Amino acid sequence: xxxxxxxxxxxxxxxxxxxxxxxxxxxxxxxxxxxxxxxxxxxxxxxxxxxxxxxxxxxxxxxxxxxxxxxxxxxxxxxxxxxxxxxxxxxxxxxxxxxxxxxxxxxxxxxxxxxxxxxxxxxxxxxxxxxxxxxxxxxxxxxxxxxxxxxxxxxxxxxxxxxxxxxxxxxxxxxxxxxxxxxxxxxxxxxxxxxxxxxxxxxxxxxxxxxxx
Amino acid sequence: xxxxxxxxxxxxxxxxxxxxxxxxxxxxxxxxxxxxxxxxxxxxxxxxxxxxxxxxxxxxxxxxxxxxxxxxxxxxxxxxxxxxxxxxxxxxxxxxxxxxxxxxxxxxxxxxxxxxxxxxxxxxxxxxxxxxxxxxxxxxxxxxxxxxxxxxxxxxxxxxxxxxxxxxxxxxxxxxxxxxxxxxxxxxxxxxxxxxxxxxxxxxxxxxxxxxxxxxxxxxxxxxxxxxxxxxxxxxxxxxxxxxxxxxxxx
Numbered sequence: 487x488x489x490x491x492x493x494x495x496x497x498x499x500x501x502x503x504x505x506x507x508x509x510x511x512x513x514x515x516x517x518x519x520x521x522x523x524x525x526x527x528x529x530x531x532x533x534x535x536x537x538x539x540x541x542x543x544x545x546x547x548x549x550x551x552x553x554x555x556x557x558x559x560x561x562x563x564x565x566x567x568x569x570x571x572x573x574x575x576x577x578x579x580x581x582x583x584x585x586x587x588x589x590x591x592x593x594x595x596x597x598x599x600x601x602x603x604x605x606x607x608x609x610x611x612x613x614x615x616x617x618x619x620x621x622x623x624x625x626x627x628x629x630x631x632x633x634x635x636x637x638x639x640x641x642x643x644x645x646x647x648x649x650x651x652x653x654x655x656x657x658x659x660x661x662x663x664x665x666x667x668x669x670x671x672x673x674x675x676x677x678x679x680x681x682x683x684x685x686x687x688x689x690x691x692x693x694x695x696x697x698x699x
Numbered sequence: 700x701x702x703x704x705x706x707x708x709x710x711x712x713x714x715x716x717x718x719x720x721x722x723x724x725x726x727x728x729x730x731x732x733x734x735x736x737x738x739x740x741x742x743x744x745x746x747x748x749x750x751x752x753x754x755x756x757x758x759x760x761x762x763x764x765x766x767x768x769x770x771x772x773x774x775x776x777x778x779x780x781x782x783x784x785x786x787x788x789x790x791x792x793x794x795x796x797x798x799x800x801x802x803x804x805x806x807x808x809x810x811x812x813x814x815x816x817x818x819x820x821x822x823x824x825x826x827x828x829x830x831x832x833x834x835x836x837x838x839x840x841x842x843x844x845x846x847x848x849x850x851x852x853x854x855x856x857x858x859x860x861x862x863x864x865x866x867x868x869x870x871x872x873x874x875x876x877x878x879x880x881x882x883x884x885x886x887x888x889x890x891x892x893x894x895x896x897x898x899x900x901x902x903x904x905x906x907x908x909x910x911x912x913x914x915x916x917x918x919x920x921x922x923x924x925x926x927x928x929x930x931x932x933x934x935x936x937x938x939x940x941x942x943x944x945x946x947x948x949x950x
Binding site: 509510608679682 | 700701702704739744766769770771773774775792793794795796797817818819820821822823865866894895896916917919949
């Protein structure tokens with residue numbers, strides 16, 4: 487049976503890129519905000535760029551907040567990308583303090599770049615992924631991914647998970663180590679854009695699909 | 700380590716990639732989709748599509764090109780030229796572009812930058828500056844380098860940052876298409892006062908020009924056209940040369 491992949495369309499960000507990336511590796515994901523379709527999916531992707539508060543506002547108003555929680559309880563794989571990953575946490579300091587989905591314990595903060603640093607914000611670049619400890623990537627979306635591969639980032643805020651075990655990958659910017667991917671049971675998140683990180687990025691999406699039981 | 704990005708700039712007129720000198724005297728280079736795919740496969744970090752005649756809604760418009768390119772090219776794609784409103788930005792992003800660049804309309808209507816970065820996030824709004832040297836300073840030009848504005852390009856860069864752009868793309872109209880090297884002084888002046896990532900375009904004629912530019916503090920990316928379009932250097936050759944000169948690149 488073909489795998490039902492759903493990309494949540496909540497009126498924010500470039501969801502077509504995500505569709506194209508999955509299509510390229512042989513899948514035809516559905517772009518939808520329909521609660522029932524999401525709940526019936528084998529795997530769900532929450533994309534997104536832009537402001538945390540706007541993203542959460544859209545999820546709350548459309549009832550998707552609740553749907554995402556319900557989907558995750560089913561145990562099927564879920565992937566948040568960029569803002570979609572950040573919204574998985576408890577809250578964000580982006581504009582005041584905005585509550586998130588609360589699926590991963592922790593907070594979203596601004597990259598603490600020193601004012602006199604030569605590094606700039608937003609962090610826009612290809613940058614490396616590191617494994618927090620050997621074997622952490624086994625059986626995850628980063629399985630068989632070479633350590634130190636370059637993936638594409640564009641962001642100003644970072645997720646700071648409360649528990650170290652939830653950190654799947656670490657990257658470094660301006661001397662600051664930050665969490666560039668998260669993993670907690672069936673929940674995954676990437677701060678980078680796998681759909682914009684060439685063939686290697688696509689292989690991460692393939693790994694995600696492979697998690698479907 | 701973050702990487703200095705090498706970007707291919709494709710200037711589009713009707714359905715062709717074209718290339719001029721000082722943004723004028725345009726020559727046909729080839730099919731945008733084919734070139735984009737070729738540069739992607741050879742390891743380019745990003746692609747910028749610039750509509751040189753701002754005919755976004757004409758036949759075979761840039762949105763169609765981007766839509767098709769995005770099906771096969773999985774790196775960041777930027778679209779620029781002729782974007783005038785939130786509606787245009789929306790259409791550009793929906794066609795699959797990750798970022799948009801604004802020049803003419805930013806100067807005519809600076810609030811557009813503010814509004815766009817609030818709606819879509821500053822990460823997808825690039826402020827584009829076409830600068831022409833004028834004695835000891837530089838003037839910002841609009842309409843693809845054709846119209847002067849009387850605005851000081853350096854001050855304008857700082858203003859664009861305040862308005863909320865996530866990156867700046869600096870093109871020297873004097874050097875554009877000449878293959879004589881970048882206007883390093885212009886870049887230095889802008890890098891000194893702004894804190895957003897800076898893409899530099901206009902003048903690359905050799906790998907040495909690129910290395911010289913990227914050694915400047917504050918340059919995040921370099922956009923090249925002629926070098927690649929005229930097969931003067933391949934993506935590999937440019938990146939290897941950059942690497943040899945101590946610049947961190949994605950190989």
